[in-house]
Amino acid sequence: MIKETTRPTLPLAVTMGDPAGIGPEIVARMFLRRPAQRRWIVVGDPLVMRHALAALDPSARMRRITTPADARFDDGALNVLLSSECVARPQVGQVSAESGRAAHAAITSAIRLAKAGTIRGIVTAPIHKEALAATGLPYPGHTEILAEQAGGARVAMMLANEDIRVVLVSIHCSLRDAILRADFPAQMAAIRLACTGARALGIEHPRIAVAGLNPHAGEGGLFGDEETRIIRPAIAQARSEGIDASGPWPGDTVFMQARGRRFDVVVAQYHDQGLIPVKYMGLAQGVNITLGLPFVRTSPDHGTAFDIAGQGIADPSSLETAFDYALRLTTGATT
Structure with a gap:
Protein backbone atom coordinates (compact mmCIF):
# COMPACT_ATOMS: atom_id res chain seq x y z
CA MET A 1 0.00 0.00 0.00
CA VAL A 155 0.57 -5.29 -6.56
CA ALA A 156 -0.73 -3.41 -9.58
CA MET A 157 0.80 -1.05 -12.10
CA MET A 158 -0.62 2.47 -12.36
CA LEU A 159 0.37 4.50 -15.42
CA ALA A 160 -0.34 8.18 -15.00
CA ASN A 161 0.06 11.49 -16.77
CA GLU A 162 -1.70 14.82 -16.44
CA ASP A 163 -4.75 13.59 -18.38
CA ILE A 164 -5.45 9.97 -17.41
CA ARG A 165 -4.50 7.29 -14.88
CA VAL A 166 -4.67 3.59 -15.69
CA VAL A 167 -4.35 0.54 -13.40
CA LEU A 168 -3.74 -2.89 -14.96
CA VAL A 169 -5.44 -6.15 -13.96
CA SER A 170 -2.59 -8.19 -15.52
CA ILE A 171 0.87 -6.99 -16.47
CA HIS A 172 3.65 -8.87 -18.25
CA CYS A 173 2.16 -12.01 -19.77
CA SER A 174 0.77 -13.28 -23.05
CA LEU A 175 -2.69 -12.18 -24.13
CA ARG A 176 -3.91 -15.75 -23.65
CA ASP A 177 -2.64 -15.73 -20.05
CA ALA A 178 -4.04 -12.24 -19.46
CA ILE A 179 -7.53 -13.52 -20.22
CA LEU A 180 -7.09 -16.40 -17.79
CA ARG A 181 -5.70 -14.10 -15.10
CA ALA A 182 -8.59 -11.63 -15.33
CA ASP A 183 -10.53 -13.50 -12.65
CA PHE A 184 -12.63 -12.13 -9.80
CA PRO A 185 -9.77 -11.80 -7.26
CA ALA A 186 -7.64 -9.98 -9.83
CA GLN A 187 -10.50 -7.59 -10.65
CA MET A 188 -11.04 -6.83 -6.98
CA ALA A 189 -7.33 -6.29 -6.31
CA ALA A 190 -7.00 -3.88 -9.25
CA ILE A 191 -10.12 -1.89 -8.33
CA ARG A 192 -9.14 -1.60 -4.67
CA LEU A 193 -5.56 -0.62 -5.50
CA ALA A 194 -6.80 1.92 -8.05
CA CYS A 195 -8.88 3.53 -5.32
CA THR A 196 -6.00 3.51 -2.83
CA GLY A 197 -3.54 4.86 -5.37
CA ALA A 198 -5.83 7.68 -6.47
CA ARG A 199 -6.36 8.72 -2.86
CA ALA A 200 -2.60 8.74 -2.29
CA LEU A 201 -2.38 11.20 -5.19
CA GLY A 202 -4.84 13.50 -3.45
CA ILE A 203 -8.11 12.43 -5.11
CA GLU A 204 -10.43 12.12 -2.12
CA HIS A 205 -13.33 10.37 -3.84
CA PRO A 206 -11.94 8.69 -6.96
CA ARG A 207 -14.27 7.68 -9.77
CA ILE A 208 -13.06 4.37 -11.16
CA ALA A 209 -14.08 3.09 -14.59
CA VAL A 210 -13.52 -0.62 -15.24
CA ALA A 211 -12.86 -1.49 -18.89
CA GLY A 212 -14.35 -4.58 -20.47
CA LEU A 213 -12.18 -7.43 -21.65
CA ASN A 214 -13.99 -8.07 -24.94
CA PRO A 215 -14.94 -5.74 -27.81
CA HIS A 216 -17.89 -3.51 -26.87
CA ALA A 217 -17.56 -4.87 -23.31
CA GLY A 218 -18.97 -8.17 -24.57
CA GLU A 219 -22.05 -6.65 -26.25
CA GLY A 220 -24.38 -8.38 -23.81
CA GLY A 221 -22.66 -11.74 -24.19
CA LEU A 222 -22.40 -11.76 -27.99
CA PHE A 223 -18.60 -11.35 -27.90
CA GLY A 224 -17.77 -13.12 -24.65
CA ASP A 225 -19.20 -13.51 -21.17
CA GLU A 226 -16.33 -12.40 -18.92
CA GLU A 227 -18.07 -9.08 -18.38
CA THR A 228 -21.24 -10.66 -17.01
CA ARG A 229 -19.58 -13.58 -15.19
CA ILE A 230 -16.60 -11.81 -13.63
CA ILE A 231 -16.21 -8.08 -14.16
CA ARG A 232 -19.74 -6.89 -13.38
CA PRO A 233 -19.92 -8.88 -10.09
CA ALA A 234 -16.53 -7.45 -9.09
CA ILE A 235 -17.78 -3.92 -9.72
CA ALA A 236 -20.87 -4.65 -7.61
CA GLN A 237 -18.67 -5.95 -4.79
CA ALA A 238 -16.44 -2.88 -4.98
CA ARG A 239 -19.46 -0.59 -4.80
CA SER A 240 -20.70 -2.45 -1.72
CA GLU A 241 -17.33 -1.56 -0.13
CA GLY A 242 -17.90 2.12 -0.80
CA ILE A 243 -15.74 2.38 -3.92
CA ASP A 244 -17.17 4.51 -6.74
CA ALA A 245 -16.61 1.93 -9.49
CA SER A 246 -18.61 1.62 -12.68
CA GLY A 247 -18.66 -0.41 -15.89
CA PRO A 248 -17.67 -2.52 -17.59
CA TRP A 249 -17.08 0.14 -20.21
CA PRO A 250 -15.99 -0.54 -23.81
CA GLY A 251 -12.21 -0.33 -24.04
CA ASP A 252 -12.32 1.75 -27.23
CA THR A 253 -14.10 4.72 -25.60
CA VAL A 254 -13.48 4.64 -21.85
CA PHE A 255 -10.06 6.31 -22.07
CA MET A 256 -11.52 9.26 -23.98
CA GLN A 257 -14.11 9.64 -21.25
CA ALA A 258 -11.40 9.57 -18.59
CA ARG A 259 -9.46 12.22 -20.45
CA GLY A 260 -12.65 14.28 -20.50
CA ARG A 261 -12.64 14.13 -16.66
CA ARG A 262 -15.62 11.79 -16.33
CA PHE A 263 -13.40 9.27 -14.50
CA ASP A 264 -10.29 9.60 -12.35
CA VAL A 265 -8.85 6.12 -12.98
CA VAL A 266 -9.44 3.41 -15.58
CA VAL A 267 -8.91 -0.23 -14.63
CA ALA A 268 -7.65 -1.89 -17.83
CA GLN A 269 -7.78 -5.64 -18.28
CA TYR A 270 -4.38 -6.23 -19.87
CA HIS A 271 -1.08 -4.55 -20.63
CA ASP A 272 -1.60 -3.06 -24.08
CA GLN A 273 -5.23 -2.09 -23.50
CA GLY A 274 -4.07 0.27 -20.77
CA LEU A 275 -0.62 1.35 -21.90
CA ILE A 276 -1.33 2.24 -25.53
CA PRO A 277 -3.60 5.21 -24.71
CA VAL A 278 -1.22 6.49 -22.03
CA LYS A 279 1.88 6.22 -24.20
CA TYR A 280 0.12 7.60 -27.27
CA MET A 281 -0.32 10.84 -25.35
CA GLY A 282 3.45 11.12 -24.94
CA LEU A 283 6.22 9.49 -22.94
CA ALA A 284 7.75 12.63 -21.47
CA GLN A 285 5.10 13.15 -18.80
CA GLY A 286 4.12 9.53 -18.20
CA VAL A 287 4.99 7.73 -14.98
CA ASN A 288 4.61 4.19 -13.68
CA ILE A 289 3.62 3.81 -10.01
CA THR A 290 3.63 0.38 -8.36
CA LEU A 291 0.60 0.08 -6.07
CA GLY A 292 0.43 -2.33 -3.16
CA LEU A 293 4.05 -2.12 -1.96
CA PRO A 294 5.03 -1.14 1.60
CA PHE A 295 7.14 1.67 0.09
CA VAL A 296 6.87 4.14 -2.79
CA ARG A 297 8.19 3.14 -6.20
CA THR A 298 7.86 5.07 -9.44
CA SER A 299 9.54 4.84 -12.83
CA PRO A 300 9.55 6.54 -16.23
CA ASP A 301 7.07 5.38 -18.84
CA HIS A 302 9.61 4.17 -21.41
CA GLY A 303 12.25 1.51 -21.96
Whole structure:
Protein backbone atom coordinates (compact mmCIF):
# COMPACT_ATOMS: atom_id res chain seq x y z
CA MET A 1 0.00 0.00 0.00
CA ILE A 2 1.37 3.44 -0.90
CA LYS A 3 2.39 5.49 2.09
CA GLU A 4 1.42 9.10 1.58
CA THR A 5 4.05 10.53 3.90
CA THR A 6 7.39 9.49 5.30
CA ARG A 7 10.42 11.15 6.85
CA PRO A 8 11.24 14.02 4.47
CA THR A 9 14.88 14.17 5.61
CA LEU A 10 15.65 10.79 4.04
CA PRO A 11 16.87 10.75 0.43
CA LEU A 12 15.11 9.15 -2.49
CA ALA A 13 17.01 6.36 -4.23
CA VAL A 14 17.24 6.28 -8.04
CA THR A 15 18.41 3.01 -9.60
CA MET A 16 20.69 3.27 -12.63
CA GLY A 17 18.70 0.84 -14.83
CA ASP A 18 20.35 -1.34 -17.46
CA PRO A 19 23.91 -0.02 -17.88
CA ALA A 20 23.77 -0.65 -21.64
CA GLY A 21 20.67 1.52 -22.06
CA ILE A 22 19.82 5.17 -21.50
CA GLY A 23 19.21 4.74 -17.76
CA PRO A 24 22.61 5.95 -16.51
CA GLU A 25 22.52 8.88 -18.95
CA ILE A 26 19.07 10.16 -17.96
CA VAL A 27 19.91 9.75 -14.27
CA ALA A 28 23.08 11.80 -14.74
CA ARG A 29 21.27 14.37 -16.86
CA MET A 30 18.52 14.78 -14.25
CA PHE A 31 21.22 15.40 -11.64
CA LEU A 32 22.85 18.09 -13.79
CA ARG A 33 19.56 19.73 -14.79
CA ARG A 34 18.35 20.10 -11.20
CA PRO A 35 21.15 21.61 -9.12
CA ALA A 36 18.72 22.86 -6.46
CA GLN A 37 17.12 19.44 -6.03
CA ARG A 38 19.82 16.91 -5.25
CA ARG A 39 18.74 15.20 -2.04
CA TRP A 40 18.82 11.76 -3.60
CA ILE A 41 21.26 8.96 -4.27
CA VAL A 42 21.92 6.67 -7.21
CA VAL A 43 22.00 2.93 -6.55
CA GLY A 44 24.16 1.26 -9.15
CA ASP A 45 27.63 0.70 -10.52
CA PRO A 46 30.15 3.51 -9.86
CA LEU A 47 32.09 2.83 -13.07
CA VAL A 48 28.95 3.06 -15.19
CA MET A 49 27.68 6.21 -13.46
CA ARG A 50 31.09 7.91 -13.56
CA HIS A 51 31.22 7.41 -17.33
CA ALA A 52 27.63 8.65 -17.82
CA LEU A 53 28.27 11.76 -15.74
CA ALA A 54 31.61 12.57 -17.37
CA ALA A 55 30.14 12.19 -20.87
CA LEU A 56 27.70 15.01 -20.07
CA ASP A 57 29.96 17.21 -17.93
CA PRO A 58 33.65 16.30 -17.50
CA SER A 59 33.90 18.61 -14.50
CA ALA A 60 31.03 16.94 -12.60
CA ARG A 61 32.02 15.02 -9.48
CA MET A 62 30.80 11.70 -8.10
CA ARG A 63 31.03 10.23 -4.61
CA ARG A 64 31.06 6.49 -4.05
CA ILE A 65 29.10 5.49 -0.93
CA THR A 66 28.16 2.23 0.77
CA THR A 67 25.19 3.40 2.87
CA PRO A 68 22.73 6.31 2.52
CA ALA A 69 24.24 7.77 5.70
CA ASP A 70 27.53 8.30 3.78
CA ALA A 71 25.85 10.69 1.34
CA ARG A 72 26.43 14.44 1.33
CA PHE A 73 24.15 16.86 -0.47
CA ASP A 74 25.96 20.16 0.02
CA ASP A 75 28.99 19.91 -2.26
CA GLY A 76 27.55 19.27 -5.73
CA ALA A 77 28.71 15.64 -6.03
CA LEU A 78 26.51 12.79 -7.27
CA ASN A 79 26.21 10.15 -4.54
CA VAL A 80 26.39 6.61 -5.97
CA LEU A 81 25.71 3.73 -3.62
CA LEU A 82 27.59 0.64 -4.72
CA SER A 83 25.35 -2.26 -5.75
CA SER A 84 27.65 -3.87 -8.33
CA GLU A 85 31.14 -3.36 -9.73
CA CYS A 86 31.81 -3.96 -13.41
CA VAL A 87 35.41 -4.60 -14.44
CA ALA A 88 34.71 -2.76 -17.70
CA ARG A 89 31.78 -0.73 -18.94
CA PRO A 90 29.19 -3.01 -20.65
CA GLN A 91 28.75 -2.58 -24.39
CA VAL A 92 26.18 0.17 -24.91
CA GLY A 93 23.08 -0.85 -26.84
CA GLN A 94 23.71 -4.58 -26.45
CA VAL A 95 21.79 -7.16 -24.43
CA SER A 96 24.04 -9.00 -21.99
CA ALA A 97 23.79 -11.07 -18.86
CA GLU A 98 26.36 -8.79 -17.22
CA SER A 99 24.09 -5.79 -17.69
CA GLY A 100 21.07 -7.78 -16.51
CA ARG A 101 22.89 -8.78 -13.31
CA ALA A 102 23.99 -5.20 -12.63
CA ALA A 103 20.47 -3.85 -13.18
CA HIS A 104 18.99 -6.53 -10.93
CA ALA A 105 21.56 -5.83 -8.20
CA ALA A 106 20.65 -2.14 -8.20
CA ILE A 107 16.95 -2.93 -7.84
CA THR A 108 17.36 -5.42 -5.03
CA SER A 109 19.78 -3.14 -3.18
CA ALA A 110 17.29 -0.26 -3.37
CA ILE A 111 14.49 -2.51 -2.13
CA ARG A 112 16.58 -3.53 0.88
CA LEU A 113 17.18 0.13 1.69
CA ALA A 114 13.47 0.91 1.40
CA LYS A 115 12.51 -2.02 3.62
CA ALA A 116 15.10 -0.93 6.17
CA GLY A 117 13.65 2.58 6.22
CA THR A 118 16.88 4.34 5.22
CA ILE A 119 15.44 5.95 2.07
CA ARG A 120 12.13 7.67 1.31
CA GLY A 121 11.27 5.67 -1.77
CA ILE A 122 12.59 4.30 -5.06
CA VAL A 123 12.65 5.70 -8.59
CA THR A 124 13.78 3.09 -11.09
CA ALA A 125 15.45 3.76 -14.43
CA PRO A 126 14.56 1.37 -17.29
CA ILE A 127 15.76 -2.23 -17.43
CA HIS A 128 15.82 -4.65 -20.37
CA LYS A 129 13.73 -7.81 -20.02
CA GLU A 130 15.97 -9.83 -22.35
CA ALA A 131 19.03 -8.91 -20.29
CA LEU A 132 17.27 -10.12 -17.15
CA ALA A 133 16.33 -13.33 -18.93
CA ALA A 134 19.95 -13.80 -20.05
CA THR A 135 20.99 -14.04 -16.40
CA GLY A 136 18.51 -16.84 -15.76
CA LEU A 137 16.44 -14.66 -13.43
CA PRO A 138 12.71 -15.54 -13.67
CA TYR A 139 11.35 -11.98 -13.78
CA PRO A 140 9.65 -10.33 -16.75
CA GLY A 141 10.10 -6.86 -15.26
CA HIS A 142 10.50 -4.53 -12.31
CA THR A 143 7.03 -5.11 -10.92
CA GLU A 144 7.51 -8.82 -10.38
CA ILE A 145 10.87 -8.29 -8.64
CA LEU A 146 9.35 -5.66 -6.37
CA ALA A 147 6.37 -7.86 -5.49
CA GLU A 148 8.54 -10.84 -4.61
CA GLN A 149 11.02 -8.81 -2.57
CA ALA A 150 8.11 -7.20 -0.72
CA GLY A 151 6.94 -10.60 0.48
CA GLY A 152 4.69 -11.59 -2.40
CA ALA A 153 2.39 -8.57 -2.02
CA ARG A 154 -0.53 -8.22 -4.42
CA VAL A 155 0.57 -5.29 -6.56
CA ALA A 156 -0.73 -3.41 -9.58
CA MET A 157 0.80 -1.05 -12.10
CA MET A 158 -0.62 2.47 -12.36
CA LEU A 159 0.37 4.50 -15.42
CA ALA A 160 -0.34 8.18 -15.00
CA ASN A 161 0.06 11.49 -16.77
CA GLU A 162 -1.70 14.82 -16.44
CA ASP A 163 -4.75 13.59 -18.38
CA ILE A 164 -5.45 9.97 -17.41
CA ARG A 165 -4.50 7.29 -14.88
CA VAL A 166 -4.67 3.59 -15.69
CA VAL A 167 -4.35 0.54 -13.40
CA LEU A 168 -3.74 -2.89 -14.96
CA VAL A 169 -5.44 -6.15 -13.96
CA SER A 170 -2.59 -8.19 -15.52
CA ILE A 171 0.87 -6.99 -16.47
CA HIS A 172 3.65 -8.87 -18.25
CA CYS A 173 2.16 -12.01 -19.77
CA SER A 174 0.77 -13.28 -23.05
CA LEU A 175 -2.69 -12.18 -24.13
CA ARG A 176 -3.91 -15.75 -23.65
CA ASP A 177 -2.64 -15.73 -20.05
CA ALA A 178 -4.04 -12.24 -19.46
CA ILE A 179 -7.53 -13.52 -20.22
CA LEU A 180 -7.09 -16.40 -17.79
CA ARG A 181 -5.70 -14.10 -15.10
CA ALA A 182 -8.59 -11.63 -15.33
CA ASP A 183 -10.53 -13.50 -12.65
CA PHE A 184 -12.63 -12.13 -9.80
CA PRO A 185 -9.77 -11.80 -7.26
CA ALA A 186 -7.64 -9.98 -9.83
CA GLN A 187 -10.50 -7.59 -10.65
CA MET A 188 -11.04 -6.83 -6.98
CA ALA A 189 -7.33 -6.29 -6.31
CA ALA A 190 -7.00 -3.88 -9.25
CA ILE A 191 -10.12 -1.89 -8.33
CA ARG A 192 -9.14 -1.60 -4.67
CA LEU A 193 -5.56 -0.62 -5.50
CA ALA A 194 -6.80 1.92 -8.05
CA CYS A 195 -8.88 3.53 -5.32
CA THR A 196 -6.00 3.51 -2.83
CA GLY A 197 -3.54 4.86 -5.37
CA ALA A 198 -5.83 7.68 -6.47
CA ARG A 199 -6.36 8.72 -2.86
CA ALA A 200 -2.60 8.74 -2.29
CA LEU A 201 -2.38 11.20 -5.19
CA GLY A 202 -4.84 13.50 -3.45
CA ILE A 203 -8.11 12.43 -5.11
CA GLU A 204 -10.43 12.12 -2.12
CA HIS A 205 -13.33 10.37 -3.84
CA PRO A 206 -11.94 8.69 -6.96
CA ARG A 207 -14.27 7.68 -9.77
CA ILE A 208 -13.06 4.37 -11.16
CA ALA A 209 -14.08 3.09 -14.59
CA VAL A 210 -13.52 -0.62 -15.24
CA ALA A 211 -12.86 -1.49 -18.89
CA GLY A 212 -14.35 -4.58 -20.47
CA LEU A 213 -12.18 -7.43 -21.65
CA ASN A 214 -13.99 -8.07 -24.94
CA PRO A 215 -14.94 -5.74 -27.81
CA HIS A 216 -17.89 -3.51 -26.87
CA ALA A 217 -17.56 -4.87 -23.31
CA GLY A 218 -18.97 -8.17 -24.57
CA GLU A 219 -22.05 -6.65 -26.25
CA GLY A 220 -24.38 -8.38 -23.81
CA GLY A 221 -22.66 -11.74 -24.19
CA LEU A 222 -22.40 -11.76 -27.99
CA PHE A 223 -18.60 -11.35 -27.90
CA GLY A 224 -17.77 -13.12 -24.65
CA ASP A 225 -19.20 -13.51 -21.17
CA GLU A 226 -16.33 -12.40 -18.92
CA GLU A 227 -18.07 -9.08 -18.38
CA THR A 228 -21.24 -10.66 -17.01
CA ARG A 229 -19.58 -13.58 -15.19
CA ILE A 230 -16.60 -11.81 -13.63
CA ILE A 231 -16.21 -8.08 -14.16
CA ARG A 232 -19.74 -6.89 -13.38
CA PRO A 233 -19.92 -8.88 -10.09
CA ALA A 234 -16.53 -7.45 -9.09
CA ILE A 235 -17.78 -3.92 -9.72
CA ALA A 236 -20.87 -4.65 -7.61
CA GLN A 237 -18.67 -5.95 -4.79
CA ALA A 238 -16.44 -2.88 -4.98
CA ARG A 239 -19.46 -0.59 -4.80
CA SER A 240 -20.70 -2.45 -1.72
CA GLU A 241 -17.33 -1.56 -0.13
CA GLY A 242 -17.90 2.12 -0.80
CA ILE A 243 -15.74 2.38 -3.92
CA ASP A 244 -17.17 4.51 -6.74
CA ALA A 245 -16.61 1.93 -9.49
CA SER A 246 -18.61 1.62 -12.68
CA GLY A 247 -18.66 -0.41 -15.89
CA PRO A 248 -17.67 -2.52 -17.59
CA TRP A 249 -17.08 0.14 -20.21
CA PRO A 250 -15.99 -0.54 -23.81
CA GLY A 251 -12.21 -0.33 -24.04
CA ASP A 252 -12.32 1.75 -27.23
CA THR A 253 -14.10 4.72 -25.60
CA VAL A 254 -13.48 4.64 -21.85
CA PHE A 255 -10.06 6.31 -22.07
CA MET A 256 -11.52 9.26 -23.98
CA GLN A 257 -14.11 9.64 -21.25
CA ALA A 258 -11.40 9.57 -18.59
CA ARG A 259 -9.46 12.22 -20.45
CA GLY A 260 -12.65 14.28 -20.50
CA ARG A 261 -12.64 14.13 -16.66
CA ARG A 262 -15.62 11.79 -16.33
CA PHE A 263 -13.40 9.27 -14.50
CA ASP A 264 -10.29 9.60 -12.35
CA VAL A 265 -8.85 6.12 -12.98
CA VAL A 266 -9.44 3.41 -15.58
CA VAL A 267 -8.91 -0.23 -14.63
CA ALA A 268 -7.65 -1.89 -17.83
CA GLN A 269 -7.78 -5.64 -18.28
CA TYR A 270 -4.38 -6.23 -19.87
CA HIS A 271 -1.08 -4.55 -20.63
CA ASP A 272 -1.60 -3.06 -24.08
CA GLN A 273 -5.23 -2.09 -23.50
CA GLY A 274 -4.07 0.27 -20.77
CA LEU A 275 -0.62 1.35 -21.90
CA ILE A 276 -1.33 2.24 -25.53
CA PRO A 277 -3.60 5.21 -24.71
CA VAL A 278 -1.22 6.49 -22.03
CA LYS A 279 1.88 6.22 -24.20
CA TYR A 280 0.12 7.60 -27.27
CA MET A 281 -0.32 10.84 -25.35
CA GLY A 282 3.45 11.12 -24.94
CA LEU A 283 6.22 9.49 -22.94
CA ALA A 284 7.75 12.63 -21.47
CA GLN A 285 5.10 13.15 -18.80
CA GLY A 286 4.12 9.53 -18.20
CA VAL A 287 4.99 7.73 -14.98
CA ASN A 288 4.61 4.19 -13.68
CA ILE A 289 3.62 3.81 -10.01
CA THR A 290 3.63 0.38 -8.36
CA LEU A 291 0.60 0.08 -6.07
CA GLY A 292 0.43 -2.33 -3.16
CA LEU A 293 4.05 -2.12 -1.96
CA PRO A 294 5.03 -1.14 1.60
CA PHE A 295 7.14 1.67 0.09
CA VAL A 296 6.87 4.14 -2.79
CA ARG A 297 8.19 3.14 -6.20
CA THR A 298 7.86 5.07 -9.44
CA SER A 299 9.54 4.84 -12.83
CA PRO A 300 9.55 6.54 -16.23
CA ASP A 301 7.07 5.38 -18.84
CA HIS A 302 9.61 4.17 -21.41
CA GLY A 303 12.25 1.51 -21.96
CA THR A 304 16.01 1.29 -22.30
CA ALA A 305 16.11 2.83 -25.82
CA PHE A 306 19.15 0.85 -26.93
CA ASP A 307 18.91 2.54 -30.35
CA ILE A 308 19.98 5.92 -28.90
CA ALA A 309 21.96 4.82 -25.86
CA GLY A 310 25.40 6.39 -25.57
CA GLN A 311 24.63 9.24 -27.97
CA GLY A 312 23.97 11.91 -25.35
CA ILE A 313 20.49 12.70 -26.66
CA ALA A 314 18.21 10.83 -24.24
CA ASP A 315 15.45 12.96 -22.69
CA PRO A 316 15.18 12.66 -18.88
CA SER A 317 11.73 14.28 -18.69
CA SER A 318 9.83 11.09 -17.85
CA LEU A 319 12.39 10.18 -15.18
CA GLU A 320 12.01 13.68 -13.74
CA THR A 321 8.24 13.24 -13.70
CA ALA A 322 8.65 9.91 -11.90
CA PHE A 323 10.94 11.62 -9.40
CA ASP A 324 8.38 14.37 -8.79
CA TYR A 325 5.62 11.80 -8.27
CA ALA A 326 7.81 9.99 -5.72
CA LEU A 327 8.26 13.25 -3.83
CA ARG A 328 4.55 13.89 -3.99
CA LEU A 329 3.72 10.43 -2.65
CA THR A 330 6.25 10.58 0.17
CA THR A 331 5.90 14.18 1.33
CA GLY A 332 3.09 15.82 -0.61
CA ALA A 333 5.70 18.07 -2.23
CA THR A 334 6.40 18.58 -5.92
CA THR A 335 9.79 20.29 -5.64
